[in-house]
Amino acid sequence: MRIKQASDGPGVPRYFLFMFLCTLAGTVMALLILAIFSFLIIKSGSFQAYFKPAITVAMIAGGFLSGFMAARGLRKNGLATGLFASILCLCLLWLLSLLGDRGQGMAFLMPNLLCMIGGLGGGILGVNLKQ
Numbered sequence: 001m002r003i004k005q006a007s008d009g010p011g012v013p014r015y016f017l018f019m020f021l022c023t024l025a026g027t028v029m030a031l032l033i034l035a036i037f038s039f040l041i042i043k044s045g046s047f048q049a050y051f052k053p054a055i056t057v058a059m060i061a062g063g064f065l066s067g068f069m070a071a072r073g074l075r076k077n078g079l080a081t082g083l084f085a086s087i088l089c090l091c092l093l094w095l096l097s098l099l100g101d102r103g104q105g106m107a108f109l110m111p112n113l114l115c116m117i118g119g120l121g122g123g124i125l126g127v128n129l130k131q
Contacts, residue, residue: 034055067085079123
């Protein structure tokens with residue numbers, strides 16, 4: 001599926017709409033992984049055992065999926081597309097974290113970098129895979 005960069009008229013260009021949908025898919029993937037890990041935390045009762053792996057896996061998977069889908073649809077600039085999609089995914093996750101009492105702060109710098117690295121990898125893989 002190739003996305004045209006032109007717009008059909010006034011409004012949001014298709015590129016930005018497509019990037020937002022890919023970002024939304026990556027964010028939903030990250031939230032599903034966090035939900036699965038939260039179920040494991042509740043069942044095992046060990047918060048410390050699953051906290052860091054949950055965040056790490058969710059951020060890498062969310063960034064990877066958003067970068068992969070965006071680069072797969074656009075078919076060019078895998079690094080830039082994957083990075084842009086993963087940064088948008090980070091922004092959505094950050095906005096969702098503001099719904100709680102506190103935001104993420106600087107404590108989650110490493111998972112944010114892992115999300116961007118996952119987006120870069122997803123972008124490269126999405127561009128280079130054959131149909």
